[in-house]
Amino acid sequence: MADNKKRRRKDSIDDEQPFKNKLKPDASILETLKDFSTASSSSSVPHALTLQDLTLPFRCREVADLSLSSVQSNIESLILKIAHSIISGQGFSFDVPSRSAANQLYVAELDRIVLKDKSSQRPFANISTVRKSAITARILQLIHQLCLKGIHVTKRDLFYTDVKLFQDQIQSDAVLDDVSCMLGCTRSSLNVVAAEKGVVVGRLIFSDNGDMIDCTKMGMGGKAIPPNIDRVGDMQSDALFILLVEKDAAYMRLAEDRFYNRFPCIIVTAKGQPDVSTRLFLRKMKTELKLPVLALVDSDPYGLKILSVYGCGSKNMSYDSANLTTPDIKWLGVRPSDLDKYKIPEQCRLPMTEQDIKTGKDMLEEDFVKKNPGWVEELTLMVKTKQKAEIQALSTFGFQYLSEVYLPLKLQQKDWL
Amino acid sequence: MADNKKRRRKDSIDDEQPFKNKLKPDASILETLKDFSTASSSSSVPHALTLQDLTLPFRCREVADLSLSSVQSNIESLILKIAHSIISGQGFSFDVPSRSAANQLYVAELDRIVLKDKSSQRPFANISTVRKSAITARILQLIHQLCLKGIHVTKRDLFYTDVKLFQDQIQSDAVLDDVSCMLGCTRSSLNVVAAEKGVVVGRLIFSDNGDMIDCTKMGMGGKAIPPNIDRVGDMQSDALFILLVEKDAAYMRLAEDRFYNRFPCIIVTAKGQPDVSTRLFLRKMKTELKLPVLALVDSDPYGLKILSVYGCGSKNMSYDSANLTTPDIKWLGVRPSDLDKYKIPEQCRLPMTEQDIKTGKDMLEEDFVKKNPGWVEELTLMVKTKQKAEIQALSTFGFQYLSEVYLPLKLQQKDWL
Numbered sequence: 001m002a003d004n005k006k007r008r009r010k011d012s013i014d015d016e017q018p019f020k021n022k023l024k025p026d027a028s029i030l031e032t033l034k035d036f037s038t039a040s041s042s043s044s045v046p047h048a049l050t051l052q053d054l055t056l057p058f059r060c061r062e063v064a065d066l067s068l069s070s071v072q073s074n075i076e077s078l079i080l081k082i083a084h085s086i087i088s089g090q091g092f093s094f095d096v097p098s099r100s101a102a103n104q105l106y107v108a109e110l111d112r113i114v115l116k117d118k119s120s121q122r123p124f125a126n127i128s129t130v131r132k133s134a135i136t137a138r139i140l141q142l143i144h145q146l147c148l149k150g151i152h153v154t155k156r157d158l159f160y161t162d163v164k165l166f167q168d169q170i171q172s173d174a175v176l177d178d179v180s181c182m183l184g185c186t187r188s189s190l191n192v193v194a195a196e197k198g199v200v201v202g203r204l205i206f207s208d209n210g211d212m213i214d215c216t217k218m219g220m221g222g223k224a225i226p227p228n229i230d231r232v233g234d235m236q237s238d239a240l241f242i243l244l245v246e247k248d249a250a251y252m253r254l255a256e257d258r259f260y261n262r263f264p265c266i267i268v269t270a271k272g273q274p275d276v277s278t279r280l281f282l283r284k285m286k287t288e289l290k291l292p293v294l295a296l297v298d299s300d301p302y303g304l305k306i307l308s309v310y311g312c313g314s315k316n317m318s319y320d321s322a323n324l325t326t327p328d329i330k331w332l333g334v335r336p337s338d339l340d341k342y343k344i345p346e347q348c349r350l351p352m353t354e355q356d357i358k359t360g361k362d363m364l365e366e367d368f369v370k371k372n373p374g375w376v377e378e379l380t381l382m383v384k385t386k387q388k389a390e391i392q393a394l395s396t397f398g399f400q401y402l403s404e405v406y407l408p409l410k411l412q413q414k415d416w417l
Numbered sequence: 418m419a420d421n422k423k424r425r426r427k428d429s430i431d432d433e434q435p436f437k438n439k440l441k442p443d444a445s446i447l448e449t450l451k452d453f454s455t456a457s458s459s460s461s462v463p464h465a466l467t468l469q470d471l472t473l474p475f476r477c478r479e480v481a482d483l484s485l486s487s488v489q490s491n492i493e494s495l496i497l498k499i500a501h502s503i504i505s506g507q508g509f510s511f512d513v514p515s516r517s518a519a520n521q522l523y524v525a526e527l528d529r530i531v532l533k534d535k536s537s538q539r540p541f542a543n544i545s546t547v548r549k550s551a552i553t554a555r556i557l558q559l560i561h562q563l564c565l566k567g568i569h570v571t572k573r574d575l576f577y578t579d580v581k582l583f584q585d586q587i588q589s590d591a592v593l594d595d596v597s598c599m600l601g602c603t604r605s606s607l608n609v610v611a612a613e614k615g616v617v618v619g620r621l622i623f624s625d626n627g628d629m630i631d632c633t634k635m636g637m638g639g640k641a642i643p644p645n646i647d648r649v650g651d652m653q654s655d656a657l658f659i660l661l662v663e664k665d666a667a668y669m670r671l672a673e674d675r676f677y678n679r680f681p682c683i684i685v686t687a688k689g690q691p692d693v694s695t696r697l698f699l700r701k702m703k704t705e706l707k708l709p710v711l712a713l714v715d716s717d718p719y720g721l722k723i724l725s726v727y728g729c730g731s732k733n734m735s736y737d738s739a740n741l742t743t744p745d746i747k748w749l750g751v752r753p754s755d756l757d758k759y760k761i762p763e764q765c766r767l768p769m770t771e772q773d774i775k776t777g778k779d780m781l782e783e784d785f786v787k788k789n790p791g792w793v794e795e796l797t798l799m800v801k802t803k804q805k806a807e808i809q810a811l812s813t814f815g816f817q818y819l820s821e822v823y824l825p826l827k828l829q830q831k832d833w834l
Contacts, residue, residue, distance in 0.1 A: 145816075146816070149816070151674075151817065152669070153666075154665075154809075156666050156807075156812075157666060157809055157812040157816055158812075160811075160813050161813060161816070163764040163765045163813065164764040195669075195688070196638055196669075199641045208635065208636025208637060208638050209673070210636070211634040211635060211636045212634070213634075213635070213636065217628040217629070217630075218625065218628060218630070218640070219624070219626035219627070219630065219648065220569075220645055220648060221613055221642055221644065222641045223638065223640065224639050224641045225638055226636055226638030227637065227669055228637055231636065248571075249570075249571040249574060249612065252612075256568060271612070345580070347581045348577055348580045392577045393577055395575075396578060398578075399568060399574055400568065
């Protein structure tokens with residue numbers, strides 16, 4: 001109470017910003033970042049392990065980005081094979097890879113989930129599979145059409161082209177994922193794209209559908225991340241790192257303050273749950289520009305969950321994990337240990353719900369957390385203190401505390417895990 | 418069933434696109450649009466009625482866009498007045514305009530909702546209002562700080578600057594709206610902005626925070642609409658109309674096909690529910706460029722509801738309706754009568770739920786629907802047939818039916834209401 005009175009009497013709240021006096025000059029922080037960036041770009045080579053490099057006790061299945069013409073010819077060969085099978089009296093059946101949980105596996109060396117090679121038959125001449133095989137044939141036909149026209153559509157468009165057959169979108173969506181696996185290509189190679197949600201701003205130049213985009217000249221709004229990654233190219237950057245931000249509000253603060261000009265970086269956000277377009281875009285940046293990725297998420301189990309989706313994929317698209325995931329994302333903040341370290345006031349912390357605590361405990365059992373002792377320590381602390389906090393909680397020290405003190409100090413101290 | 422078999426045998430589904438043969442050459446459609454655009458820009462002058470022009474039987478309250486320095490001096494005068502009141506022994510109290518439904522009114526001449534001038538006292542020396550008046554003083558102080566720093570923050574940031582006092586965000590949000598009304602300015606004038614959600618693409622050049630943006634060179638992703646409308650300016654365009662699209666998927670189709678190059682237009686979407694940033698941006702385009710606005714929404718009560726929010730505002734921000742609404746939006750499609758006209762197959766239509774039907778019937782009673790006989794007719798048809806359809810339903814005639822047949826024909830026939 002006494003503290004509170006004292007605070008109200010001051011003209012400015014700037015004096016109370018914890019650790020502001022610890023900040024070194026920007027030039028010194030930039031030196032630290034340059035070392036980090038160089039180390040990261042050279043160390044990322046041994047990281048580029050593929051399934052082929054490993055001697056696993058079973059065969060695994062992965063998909064790749066294929067060109068439209070390869071997708072087209074893959075469909076044509078598949079149909080030809082089936083025609084042969086029909087003519088030779090062996091009937092009409094699709095060989096469909098299993099995408100069930102039992103067929104999924106986390107591979108520690110790759111740090112992502114992959115599919116094992118179990119598959120099943122989907123014969124047309126069987127009452128239990130006739131509908132699904134008809135849907136499969138129809139989806140193949142529609143994708144073939146997209147290849148010929150060279151256009152992109154959404155899953156919803158696909159569904160509406162034959163509502164009578166598909167009945168509901170869950171059915172056409174599921175078969176679409178089957179078709180990806182069957183053809184051995186990513187869903188984006190099929191020219192079926194997700195709605196766009198993410199935005200990017202900062203030291204990045206790239207081409208979107210032939211137009212050159214300079215992300216330092218995108219004002220505060222930023223550039224909407226394109227839904228079709230295959231038309232994104234020519235990435236150039238003088239950034240030292242990529243800053244992945246969970247929330248829109250923090251993104252806005254950094255964009256308005258042009259944080260990327262003080263510390264050369266690329267700032268990207270999916271505004272909450274990561275969508276496929278943003279995940280593909282992040283991966284492409286990381287791969288082509290060889291930059292380290294630092295993540296700024298809420299200090300709660302969902303913040304870490306979001307980090308994990310970017311980092312090692314979601315379970316229902318595990319067949320595509322190699323193309324959707326960005327390895328080696330560092331957890332910059334807001335981490336549970338930051339709450340005390342940065343003296344976040346009690347009233348800006350939120351009590352975790354029963355569900356939060358359960359989610360946190362479950363995550364402690366996940367491979368992607370366990371492999372990083374620092375993360376285990378932080379998550380254990382969160383579950384023990386039963387407290388969470390949003391990135392916005394830093395506003396308690398002033399609206400620009402995030403961009404002017406918290407992040408610069410984090411970078412200066414290389415305080416990421 | 419016979420139809421279905423026949424369809425499967427064809428090589429292409431293009432032949433089955435209804436009305437494709439009715440399309441005239443683009444040059445002829447462009448002539449129609451030029452006439453419409455010219456008529457619209459000259460007719461929009463008498464439309465610019467303000468509250469001052471009307472002789473209403475009571476006083477109304479509206480807010481205006483104010484510069485940061487005006488907001489700052491308004492706050493300073495307000496506080497000075499209160500200081501005088503305290504010194505002269507009359508105590509400390511805020512005079513707060515009422516934003517309740519009883520104080521709201523739809524004004525047909527303006528075609529939007531406004532606030533009547535009822536207000537109430539919020540004294541500090543009263544147990545029932547002491548907290549609210551303390552919150553009001555604190556919000557005024559924080560806004561004053563934003564004015565001095567010239568930065569933008571979100572409502573969430575504002576809340577976190579004093580969680581102990583505000584307790585939960587609903588309280589700081591509500592007082593923020595009070596403060597807008599008290600100062601007579603829009604919420605965006607306070608530099609408190611909403612999260613951005615919308616995107617824009619097409620024949621528009623504008624400046625965002627000092628950067629010039631050419632929306633014909635934004636690829637398929639488009640430009641994210643900036644959260645802070647006060648830093649948007651220098652709008653230039655050779656478009657003939659603005660196409661307001663409800664959904665992301667339809668937006669994507671039009672952006673990829675560069676529809677705006679065939680029929681010069683600006684395409685904008687909020688991806689569902691209209692957010693404040695997109696509404697402000699649409700209004701600014703309409704006002705500065707004097708272009709007609711055509712809306713493409715789902716054929717269901719919510720599509721029309723969305724149109725109404727753009728057109729005449731939402732109830733809880735009625736004090737700001739003059740700045741947030743775009744008058745004279747035309748309902749281009751998808752309209753209930755289009756379902757039969759364009760032969761949308763039965764299986765692509767969806768049955769309306771009880772709730773849908775109730776919403777539809779309620780809307781028939783709303784002033785903004787009643788003033789447009791064409792809309793009443795369409796909505797009555799919807800409620801009678803109990804059928805709805807999404808924009809995507811047009812994909813049943815081919816993925817590009819929307820951009821290649823439906824919209825061009827709509828434009829050619831001036832088929833809007």
